Amino acid sequence: MGNHSDGSPNHSGTVATAGQNEVEKFQDPGIPPHRLRLADTDPRAAKKAERQVALLFGVSVVGTLIFLVAYFAIDLGGPDSSIATIRLQNALLGIGTAFAMLGIGTGIVHWAKALMPDHEVSEERHAIRTEDDRQAAVRIVDDIVEETGIKRRPLIRNTLLGAVALAPLPALAIFGDLGPRPDDKLAHTMWAPEDGKLKRLTRDPDGTPIKAADVTLGSAFHVIPEGLNELSEGKLNEKAKSVVLLMRLNPEELHPSPGREDWGYNGIVAYSKICTHVGCPVALYEQQTHHLLCPCHQSTFDLTQECKVIFGPASRPLPQLPISVDAEGYLVATSDFHEPVGPSYWEREQHVLIPNS
């Protein structure tokens, strides 16, 4: 068993180990002699191990019982069931399962390690393939190719190749109705005025309109367009594009670029809440520094510089929503965003109304 005259694998004489055989190496002494365990020599130790294994299997039985009791005795739908009831049941089901499984598992492993024979044995590896098989296989393949005559009839071969190359196309095309064409859907949001009526800015999530007078200096509002909550379908789709952050700063701190001077009102400005990086909501407003921070990837936008990116992976500023007040003093959007909101996409540049540099 395992007594090999030379266990060294370095006999193939390949280039990789050339030079090694020149130096004398240690000989493989073979598998170390087997050492008896306590349970092999002492019947009392063997008996003890046997009892331990049985005890572990017994623990498993107890675990199964715990599980069944927890499942049937704890009533989730009861009048005084609460989160604590669920938590208790979950813990007991888990403990029960754990005991049931670990009891069996540790029992079997202990049995194997303490009582089953632990002689290491050596087995020869066989070659993965034999030369005989290889030659026979090559002959078979040659015969098959020969019998099809595919080499002698290139017309058949070429038309077959062409047909097989084209055949998967329908399998691709049939997925064409997975979704509609994008067209310019990403370019528009609910903020566009409907029939000449400007959309009011309303609070997220209850949809109550916001008076300009309610927006105190330093405050911030999460905003959705008027009528969003009344949509019967596609509400989340519209919300995913139209959510806005509304903040009021000291007007001197804002530095609007030419053409955007009238996009705010008395220092009140509205910016898209959807990050221009990969679309997370830019939900954190640092009131003191006037920075907007995206919690997903930490893109930071400076409100005083028209939400220019000052840190993080976003490349473009947040789009600004032009706002004003209506006759009743409520904030309204004077138009849709002038560029698509959210993450960039291939056709985005064609959907930008006013280049924003």
Place this chain on the structure above:
Amino acid sequence: MSSSLTPDAPVFVAKTSGGRITDFVDQRVGGSGILREFGRKVFPDHWSFMFGEVALYSFVILLLSGTFLTFFFDPSMAETHYAGSYTPLKNVEMSVAYSSSLNISFDIRGGLFMRQVHHWAALLFVASVAVHMLRVFFTGAFRKPREMNWVVGGVLLILAMAAGFTGYSLPDDLLSGNGLRIIDGVIKSIPVIGTYISFFLFGGEFPGTMIISRLYTLHILLVPALILLMIVMHLFMVVVHKHTQYPGPGRNDGNVVGYPLGPVYAAKAGGFFFIVFGVVAIMAAFFTINPIWNYGPYDPSPVSAGTQPDWYIGFVDGALRLMPGTIGDWKVEQIWFGHVFTFNVLLPALVPAGILFTVMFAYPWIERWITKDDREHHVLDRPRNAPTRTAIGMAGFVWYCVMWAAAGSDLIATHFHVALNDVTYWLRALFFIGPVIAFIVTKRVALALQRKDREIALHGRETGRIVRLPHGEFIEVHAPLDEYKRYRLVGFESPEPLPAVPNEHGVVDRKEKRRAALSRWFFEDRVAPATPAELEAAHGHHAAPEPIETIEAAESRKTLSH
């Protein structure tokens, strides 16, 4: 097969009922050949071989718990108002998918437990596949003839991540919805077809009403079927190749040393399934995972700070965070020919993962080309005995870990009270220099360990016994190793650089020159295994177990000291 045709042959009658059942099956399908082949098949034993078993067993647990969950989960994105027993969300508008996930958690006995078992087992599944691959890499188990199985393993890792991701999104809670939002943003950054892929995947604009049911089909049908197929191929190849074994006395490339499958190995491996299940059950019992009821239904407006993806997606998310979107006033996003190239998303999402997986898949062939080693290897390398490979592996591992850490940059900042920006700047620097440092340090440590092995093989182990010699010198007595322990330290190959070899035209072409240069880089720093001659020399001059001999030896050592 032939046994049923020979009624008048002397019939072997099984003595036990188990034997009779075996005989019954054998007469119908001929199983005795299989049993003869596998019943006593030898498997080598080592704790590091269990990672693959953990992966297999957690997959079984995933199938069991997942089947339970499908009986109650409804992947519809139709709107509903919650009417279950969790009062904080009573009457809240949400999707049917989220509502049914809450019902599984709160109204179905054992539902929460099964959800937690499923999620923990999923995390464990990907983790054990990854650790198993690290073990295979660092021990050189991917070498001929196992290159194809290494590739299958890599595919399994990708499939495991795909299974995890599709499952993670199913409850349609706020957290997973934001995860989908990020995926949508990444998809949209793909040039030319990105917008179309996004619309086709979501059935229109994000989030639409299709994505959950589509992910569900992938999660419970397509991905698990592929995983199962790959596992079958993986195990089939394990049987064909037989298992690798660690180096040691009696082990060589021509044999397998270990325990027979029946009963010892089967008992250990089978028992281990129950242990893995038990450990997952403990985690599910005591550690909350993905408390979807805290997050609320998906809504594109809110997001909670400090959100993290499941760990295996972390490295991509971290890479997204590390990439700067602007450098000074220069935007990384570029507009060329009227089209948008979103490099600030495209590069971090595709390039690091692409490099990691490409190098991983190609590595067996790269190393084979450099070393020109076409032999079969069934004996593993101890990581220290392949210093350059180990260093390459550590460099890749550190690179991965830097990106992974970046996915928690906000938590690092809040927990250690450091500026978030500084964390990002440091991680950006480590992204480039971390792997280089890891390579150098690992290689030196591996070489140092090899020298230590050599030292022990030649001079024995330290006994801790300090002896004072008559002239006042203190020495520690070293005890020599027995031949089995010594062979563990000296029984390895230490290849030398392989100079460029001219091809059949007698020319050393440029490719061969490159290979020779890489070979030098691979093997020029080497520690040769100790030889019997060296041991002889060491014994002649050095410490022997008897102190009295040591005294004599001490005199000569002074002149020979190195």
